[in-house]
Amino acid sequence: MTQPAVRSKSPIASHPWTSTVIAVLVIADIWFTLYVPLYASATPKVGDFPFFYFYLMIYMPVTGVVLWIVYLLQKRLRPPGGYQGAAAANAEHGEVTS
Amino acid sequence: MSHVNYVVFTIVLVLFLVVTLTGFAAARWRRSEDMLHLNEWGLGGRGFGTFIGWFLIGGDLYTAYTFVAVPSAVFLSGAVAGFFAVSYTIMVFPIALIFMPRLWSVCRKHSYVTPADFIKGRFGSRSLSLAMALTGILALLPYIALQLVGIQAVLTVMGVGTTSTNTFVKDLPLIIAFLVLAIFTAVSGLRAPTLIAFIKDTLIYAMIIVAVFYIPTRIGGWGNIFAAGEAHMKAINPKTAKPNGVFIPATGNSQLAFATLALGSACALFCYPHAITATLATKRRDVIKRNMALLPIYSVMLGFIALLGYMALADKTTAANVKGPGKGNAQLAVPYLFQHMFPSWFTGIAFAAIVIGALVPAAIMSIAAANLFTRNIFKEFFRPGASARLETRVSQWVSLVVKLGALLFAIELPKTFSINLQLLGGIWILQTFPTLVSGLFTRWFHRYALLCGWLGGMIFGTIAAYKVANPTTSHWAGSTDIEFGHTVYIGVSAILLNLAISVVLTLVFKAIKVPEGRDETAAGDYTSDLEEAPAPAPAGVGAIAD
Numbered sequence: 001m002t003q004p005a006v007r008s009k010s011p012i013a014s015h016p017w018t019s020t021v022i023a024v025l026v027i028a029d030i031w032f033t034l035y036v037p038l039y040a041s042a043t044p045k046v047g048d049f050p051f052f053y054f055y056l057m058i059y060m061p062v063t064g065v066v067l068w069i070v071y072l073l074q075k076r077l078r079p080p081g082g083y084q085g086a087a088a089a090n091a092e093h094g095e096v097t098s
Numbered sequence: 099m100s101h102v103n104y105v106v107f108t109i110v111l112v113l114f115l116v117v118t119l120t121g122f123a124a125a126r127w128r129r130s131e132d133m134l135h136l137n138e139w140g141l142g143g144r145g146f147g148t149f150i151g152w153f154l155i156g157g158d159l160y161t162a163y164t165f166v167a168v169p170s171a172v173f174l175s176g177a178v179a180g181f182f183a184v185s186y187t188i189m190v191f192p193i194a195l196i197f198m199p200r201l202w203s204v205c206r207k208h209s210y211v212t213p214a215d216f217i218k219g220r221f222g223s224r225s226l227s228l229a230m231a232l233t234g235i236l237a238l239l240p241y242i243a244l245q246l247v248g249i250q251a252v253l254t255v256m257g258v259g260t261t262s263t264n265t266f267v268k269d270l271p272l273i274i275a276f277l278v279l280a281i282f283t284a285v286s287g288l289r290a291p292t293l294i295a296f297i298k299d300t301l302i303y304a305m306i307i308v309a310v311f312y313i314p315t316r317i318g319g320w321g322n323i324f325a326a327g328e329a330h331m332k333a334i335n336p337k338t339a340k341p342n343g344v345f346i347p348a349t350g351n352s353q354l355a356f357a358t359l360a361l362g363s364a365c366a367l368f369c370y371p372h373a374i375t376a377t378l379a380t381k382r383r384d385v386i387k388r389n390m391a392l393l394p395i396y397s398v399m400l401g402f403i404a405l406l407g408y409m410a411l412a413d414k415t416t417a418a419n420v421k422g423p424g425k426g427n428a429q430l431a432v433p434y435l436f437q438h439m440f441p442s443w444f445t446g447i448a449f450a451a452i453v454i455g456a457l458v459p460a461a462i463m464s465i466a467a468a469n470l471f472t473r474n475i476f477k478e479f480f481r482p483g484a485s486a487r488l489e490t491r492v493s494q495w496v497s498l499v500v501k502l503g504a505l506l507f508a509i510e511l512p513k514t515f516s517i518n519l520q521l522l523g524g525i526w527i528l529q530t531f532p533t534l535v536s537g538l539f540t541r542w543f544h545r546y547a548l549l550c551g552w553l554g555g556m557i558f559g560t561i562a563a564y565k566v567a568n569p570t571t572s573h574w575a576g577s578t579d580i581e582f583g584h585t586v587y588i589g590v591s592a593i594l595l596n597l598a599i600s601v602v603l604t605l606v607f608k609a610i611k612v613p614e615g616r617d618e619t620a621a622g623d624y625t626s627d628l629e630e631a632p633a634p635a636p637a638g639v640g641a642i643a644d
Contacts, residue, residue, distance in 0.1 A: 004476075010170065022408075026192045027197065029192040030189050030193065031148070031187075032190050033185045033188045033190065033360070034185075034354040034361060036185075036347060036354075036356050037353055037359050038357075040346055040347050040348055040353055041346065041348070042345075042346050044260070047320065048319060048320035048321035048323075048324060049320060049322055050346060052177070052346045052347075053181070053324070053405070054515075055403075056181070056184045056185060056188070056401065057398070059188050059400045060184070060187070060188055060394045060395075060397045060398045060401060061303050061394065061395070061398060062395035063188050063191060063192070063394045063397075064391050064392065064393075064395060065391075066190060066192075067191055067195060067390050067391035067394070068388075068391035068392075070195065070391070071384075071387045071391055072386055072391075074387065090365070090370055091118070
């Protein structure tokens with residue numbers, strides 16, 4: 001990063017598909033627990049768990065997996081040379097802590 | 099102290115001593131050259147990686163009050179008032195993933211320590227920043243007090259100090275525990291709760307795994323547990339002539355209440371200054387993103403903790419203990435359940451887990467409140483030229499004062515009062531959400547419009563919460579009320595009002611050209627990251643991070 005790169009398109013604009021998938025995953029993750037009628041029933045029972053309770057319990061590990069995928073996808077949005085702000089941020093931080 | 103089980107008492111005492119030593123030793127952990135800086139005392143050097151960050155944020159968000167109050171709410175009224183917490187802790191991570199990495203970046207770039215620092219930099223408004231700081235401190239005080247209520251519940255069931263009528267003598271164990279906490283926090287800063295979080299999480303996980311696999315075998319399996327829950331929720335309460343609670347939210351109104359409680363609480367959680375403090379203590383932007391995916395592991399545990407409420411209903415002795423004549427304190431459901439189900443030595447471990455579980459968040463909350471006071475009130479309005487050294491000293495003392503205030507709260511005021519104030523605290527802190535989150539994405543909103551929106555939301559939320567009544571309580575009876583025929587979480591209706599005011603007044607202020615204030619941040623600041631750990635090089639132990 002010797003030259004301040006010409007400001008290219010934003011990461012979102014240059015990766016439309018990845019960005020869409022990320023948005024869909026995050027929104028779906030919120031929506032499927034926010035929309036209660038979807039799972040507010042006692043049946044079908046899973047083992048001894050009424051469906052309502054089973055659904056919410058199983059949802060948590062699912063959220064973890066979904067958000068990890070989001071994290072991996074977001075890495076692909078990153079400009080190859082790292083963030084431009086990094087060097088400036090480092091300098092400023094050093095100044096403040098000294 | 100005649101009913102004290104000495105095995106339980108000894109185990110709790112020994113584990114408490116271990117935690118105390120850890121708390122003081124933490125001052126030497128990852129030590130930097132100049133400890134008298136808020137980045138060190140208040141944010142632990144801003145250098146924690148994914149691994150430590152997970153323990154810190156998890157230990158911070160899941161409080162002793164969670165372990166006591168969520169199951170007690172499930173015990174009392176089932177799904178809508180209690181089990182919504184599971185849906186809430188699912189939603190909180192995708193929501194936080196949207197805005198927390200941006201907050202981290204801009205705060206790191208400009209060395210902001212508190213959310214109010216960011217508001218001041220972004221909107222160039224001291225009044226808006228002061229509003230954020232005051233709301234944060236106001237919401238944190240009852241939250242810290244509730245940690246003490248959690249400890250009190252355990253001490254009560256242990257039979258420690260309940261015989262005397264003198265308040266001071268009665269609560270002496272609690273006072274001692276809290277003084278110890280206050281002192282090691284003042285000395286070690288954020289490093290203390292971070293290190294103790296490892297002990298906390300180990301104990302909590304041991305407790306919950308044993309509880310989940312062992313207790314059902316004692317009380318007839320999960321089928322029996324859910325049957326007891328369902329029977330209790332459907333039974334008619336003689337005082338209200340209505341069912342006790344909701345087992346599965348089948349009606350539109352109960353579903354709306356469930357969803358708005360979950361959504362409102364999820365939006366509120368990362369507006370709490372202590373949650374932001376823990377996040378800002380991490381060393382890279384990626385650490386937060388990874389933790390949003392890893393922290394749901396913690397929530398799995400919360401789901402089982404919530405179900406302890408039904409277990410307490412299914413166990414006749416526990417249910418009788420909690421609801422016995424002259425008792426009626428549902429906060430005791432989990433401690434009684436453990437006491438009846440577990441052998442003494444494991445009861446000791448479980449009780450210690452709850453007590454230590456209270457200390458970690460209480461410490462972080464008092465640090466967060468102290469940072470807000472120092473940076474956004476003391477430095478901003480009284481001593482503009484305060485050095486980093488003075489700031490740290492002031493924060494250390496304020497953290498002590500804040501904790502003493504919370505102690506008085508917990509001892510002097512009736513418990514229901516602290517719980518109501520905590521509900522109110524959630525509604526209040528939610529009113530900072532529009533300013534904080536909109537500020538991270540846009541400068542479209544006018545600073546004074548946001549201030550008016552905040553004020554409107556605060557007033558409406560407080561009055562609405564005050565007016566909630568039920569046949570047994572005349573005021574502060576809950577956190578949902580009826581708006582236009584729908585049962586909604588008050589925090590959500592207040593934030594909608596807040597947003598409406600902000601939008602309308604922004605248009606008005608822009609039309610009449612009220613000055614907008616200087617924005618000291620740049621667009622790139624919100625996505626910037628450090629390529630490697632910042633300057634203060636941690637010694638030795640740093641290797642386990644990442």
